């Protein structure tokens with residue numbers, strides 16, 4: 001039987017894609033509306049080496065996958081190169097240093113809002129079956145947010161009192177991003193670094209309202225409700241204080 005792909009490797013290849021087909025000449029958007037068109041492809045065919053490593057897996061749109069597997073439109077070396085090209089493009093597009101916090105905010109807020117909408121609509125809503133693919137979009141957005149924040153960390157004001165330091169909040173957020181990518185909620189059921197809701201205040205984001213039910217401000221509330229039902233365990237590192 002074909003061995004399944006490790007879920008953490010799957011998360012890495014979603015993140016690597018930045019939400020687009022890895023073929024640099026295609027770059028089709030993989031997450032649109034209520035679904036996704038992403039396909040996992042083996043660079044060296046699975047039947048030859050059964051290699052399910054990160055290096056041998058790549059996310060493609062259905063067209064490019066068919067052209068690669070069945071039509072021999074690209075060879076393995078070429079496709080391997082696509083990983084390097086995407087990594088270089090990523091650096092190029094998201095390594096800009098901004099002059100002020102407002103500029104930084106204008107880049108980060110749309111990504112945070114998109115993640116928030118996906119989370120509230122799919123995870124908390126009644127579309128849990130769509131969460132698995134939507135999560136791929138959050139993973140790629142997170143990578144971009146992380147890169148932008150790291151490049152512009154000097155713009156994040158740092159307080160002397162650590163608990164109320166914006167820099168501390170951003171650093172917790174970066175930790176959360178790494179952990180979110182490395183662990184899968186539904187399998188591991190343990191996450192140390194939760195999404196710090198203070199990030200929303202920092203960037204002036206209101207919680208979504210209306211059709212998104214149950215309405216919660218962040219993943220913490222959801223986890224608390226799961227914990228109350230005995231469906232969830234967490235290890236919380238340190239005390240969280242709301243930033244108001």
Ligand SMILES: [Zn+2]
Nearest residue numbers: 021026061064
């Ligand atoms: Zn494609």
